[in-house]
Every structure is written in C-alpha cells, then in structure tokens.
C-alpha cells in the first residue's frame with residue numbers, strides 16, 4: 243500500500259516520490275529519464291520534485307514528457323530561484339515553469355532557498371498564485387528553524403505546506419530542532435538527497451547489515467529510514483529502471499527498533515544544534 247503523508251491542511255500526498263536533479267541536462271538522455279520517471283509513477287511514486295534550476299529548465303521538460311497523459315495522477319513539486327522571488331519574478335518564473343511542465347498547475351511550489359527578496363513579498367506572490375489556481379500549495383526549501391520562525395510570523399506565513407531539506411543518516415542535523423518544529427505544526431519535511439547522492443553513505447556497513455536482515459540494499463534501507471516517522475516525504479532520484487524499481491520497493495520496508503538502533507550507533511543523531519546542511 244502506498245505510504246502517505248499529511249500536509250498541514252490534512253491533504254494526503256505520497257511519502258515516497260522521485261527527484262529530478264541532473265535530469266534534462268543532455269537531450270540524448272531525456273527520453274530514458276522520462277521513462278524512468280514514468281516507471282516510478284507506475285510503481286506508485288507519483289510525487290515528482292523538480293525546479294526551474296535543474297538543467298536550466300531541462301528537468302521540467304523531462305517531467306512534462308514523463309507525465310503527458312498522467313498529469314492527474316501526479317503531485318508535482320517545483321521550485322523558484324531565490325533571485326526570482328520578488329512579486330513580479332515569482333509570477334514570471336511560475337508561468338515559465340508551467341509552460342515547460344506542460345500543465346496548468348503546480349501542486350507545491352517552493353522557494354528553493356532564502357535569498358535577498360523580502361520573505362513577505364515572496365509569500366504574497368505565492369498567495370496570488372494560489373488564488374489564481376496556478377499552484378495548489380506553497381512551501382520552502384533549505385530553511386532552518388530560525389527561518390521558519392520568521393516565516394511563521396508573517397501574515398499568511400502559516401500557510402507554508404512543507405520544508406524541503408537535506409536529510410539522510412549522515413546528515414541528521416534537522417532532528418535536533420527543525421523536524422520537531424515542523425512536526426508540532428503538522429508540516430511534513432521533504433528529505434532531499436536521501437541516498438546521500440549515492441556516495442559514501444551507501445557503503446555504510448550498518449546500512450548493509452540492516453539490509454541483509456531484510457534482504458534489501460543499503461540504498462533501500464536509507465530510503466526506508468527517511469520515511470520512518472510517517473511525517474517525512476522522501477524524494478530519491480533515479481534515472482535507471484533498476485534503481486526506480488528498488489526505490490519503490492523500499493517504501494514497503496519497515497525498520498525495527500533493532501535496525502534503528504544499529505543505524506543510530508553508526509550514524510548518531512545530533513547531540514546539539516547544527517547548521518543546516520545544503521547542497
């Protein structure tokens with residue numbers, strides 16, 4: 243059964259989605275990338291995360307290919323660059339993203355990271371997009387707890403639907419205060435790079451050992467770990483069909499207390515506040 247996570251208004255969205263960073267950078271790979279995303283949709287990973295930044299709009303075009311004829315099955319997330327986050331800039335950037343995505347609405351539109359435009363202006367622009375039906379929800383990315391406090395204090399700042407942040411067993415800083423802050427407000431976190439970009443994390447002996455007990459790979463354990471609290475959306479990126487199938491299957495892996503203790507011992511939770519990591 244597809245695992246779901248609730249947005250602050252109670253709407254359910256798939257907990258396990260698909261990332262698209264580095265897609266759309268090479269025209270020769272675009273069809274294979276779209277096919278991987280379609281395969282993921284067929285496996286129930288119907289939340290797709292993209293951004294105007296990725297491939298300079300190329301990833302959004304790949305997503306458009308992937309979701310052609312499937313739009314209503316997909317929960318589509320895209321992001322605006324901070325330098326486009328003025329009132330007029332947000333409207334322009336969203337229009338361009340919608341065009342590249344080949345759709346009339348983005349389900350969740352995020353400010354990619356904090357920039358120089360006043361947050362209140364960006365929030366006001368997001369509100370106008372919601373009112374016009376161009377986006378359904380808005381949120382933020384790479385916001386630490388102090389940024390979230392500042393946002394929440396703004397008129398309509400409480401309408402933020404999600405915060406997308408770096409989160410995997412080697413980057414657990416958000417557990418100290420940001421995750422509890424979000425949880426207290428019923429706001430899901432979105433874990434990006436849940437596989438640690440397939441680097442050192444996937445060579446973790448602890449993840450391998452836990453995986454051996456479940457008959458799954460370290461990557462699948464990392465995904466199951468990111469989903470363990472029921473309040474986090476995980477968006478691994480995969481461009482190979484084998485990776486897509488493996489990631490979808492990871493959604494069914496339930497880690498035990500013993501598994502979590504073994505992961506904690508090798509990848510400890512933060513003992514104190516840590517600066518928000520960012521890629």
Ligand SMILES: NC(=O)c1ccc[n+]([C@@H]2O[C@H](COP(=O)([O-])OP(=O)(O)OC[C@H]3O[C@@H](n4cnc5c(N)ncnc54)[C@H](OP(=O)(O)O)[C@@H]3O)[C@@H](O)[C@H]2O)c1
Nearest residue numbers: 261262263434435437438439440461478479480481482485
């Ligand atoms: N908001 C932000 O600032 C921000 C920053 C970074 C990322 N993101 C979002 O989060 C998404 C995920 O993060 P990410 O792309 O940085 O890294 P990631 O998902 O942690 O790792 C992606 C890498 O893992 C490989 N992989 C996928 N499934 C695998 C499996 N089952 N076994 C082994 N390797 C596997 C992929 O290979 P193949 O592609 O060859 O299959 C790719 O090299 C991004 O695509 C993007 O949508 C957001």
